[in-house]
Amino acid sequence: MERIVKIGKTLRTNWKKSILGAVVVYYGASKLKEKYQINILMRAACKEAAKYGDALIPMDRNPTVITVILNPVANKRKAKKDYEKYCEPLLLLAGLQVDVVQTTSEGNAKEVVETLRGTEAIIVAGGDGTLSETVTGLLRRNDEANRFPLGVLPLGRTNSVGNVLFPGGDGVEKVKQLIQACMAIIENNTTWKDVMKIEPIDTGEETPNRPVYALTSIEWGAFRDTLAKKDKYWIYGPLRGYASYVFNGYKDSLTWDCSGTIKYTPPCPGCENCITRKPEIKRKWTFFIPNAQAAQSETKSMINPECSVVNELCFKSTEFRIQPQINNGISALSVGLGKNKYNYTEFVSEGWRRLKGESDVPEIVKARTIEFRPLDSKPDVVIAIDQEEFEVKPVKVTLLPKMIKSFCKNKTSIGTRLNKFFTS
Structure with a gap:
């Protein structure tokens, strides 16, 4: 009888281990699949960004300067890592000169933008709070004739505006969202926001x-x-x-x-x-496609x-x-x-x-x-x-x-075409 009880306990222990092992294997396989899809997607996006930069940037002019307002503590300190992994490579391959300014405290984005000089666009890499501070600093400026186009990289915990401009999700869908946001900047797809x-x-x-x-x-x-x-x-x-x-x-x-x-x-x-x-936005982006319709x-x-x-x-x-x-x-x-x-x-x-x-x-x-x-x-x-x-x-x-003139996606953008890589 004792032997039968021992055999039963052994079977139960082995059964639990097999179930746990199956869960670990399934989770690991799904993560590997997600990582593979992200790598393929980023490789395709980098190729497209490089083609765009090579085709439209004259060799005899300086790179276009954009300033990225990065909140390094956004989304539980994941924003900086995600920006460097998924966003920065695309912007650099497109031939843009990227100046990254990391915020150091609450309200710092307002101060940075109010005194910012020598840039042709402002890109917000963070959540709703960083974006709100940037917009406030932008509209408080005295030089209204030289406001900058505004880009949004939805890297925060809450991204109300970013999710409207570039619908996203988690995992692969999040990477697609960031690619679309970067490609909108590269392609100069814009819309006016109230x-x-x-x-x-x-x-x-x-x-x-x-x-x-x-x-x-x-x-x-x-x-x-x-x-x-x-x-x-x-x-x-x-x-x-x-x-x-x-x-x-x-x-x-x-x-x-x-x-x-x-x-x-x-x-x-x-x-x-x-x-x-609305003030006229003056810039020297000669390689960007001009808008078909006047802004004002x-x-x-x-x-x-x-x-x-x-x-x-x-x-x-x-x-x-x-x-x-x-x-x-x-x-x-x-x-x-x-x-x-x-x-x-x-x-x-x-x-x-x-x-x-x-x-x-x-x-x-x-x-x-x-x-x-x-x-x-x-x-x-x-x-x-x-x-x-x-x-x-x-x-x-x-x-x-x-x-505010904001970068957005359109139906023919590279980011939208890349979004069709994985439909399942």
């Missing part, structure tokens, strides 16, 4: 800070607070967002009460009252009587959000407000639906300018501007249509 200007309102209590600029969103409330905590639940891997709703949906530390007033003017296609003339049309001599009409709205909600949108060819600020109250089950269910892309903040109004005044501003309550946290204060938000 910008939100956020100016503190002078309340007489303290001197207002300088304005900041944003590309994606202004968010305040419990849903934003919950997602800001998701990295605490890293142990749940890709499910950490869902776990954050489960473990925080009942806590008083979330901002459950977003109350205040907004004064807003309606969207306007552009008239003498509100039009912002002449301002029409017209006045929209509704442009200066001011409306007022009081609100009380669980969340408050402002985003730039384009409807029927007209740029506008979209103001969204959620429900006034959620119980625990409703909050978690709604949060999960949003993570799946099945729900969003209901839109209330569209506007061109918004004066936002919170009802009660507490020191520990924050509002997120492009995922960066700021103290909740009265601000004026103004939409600046087509203010």
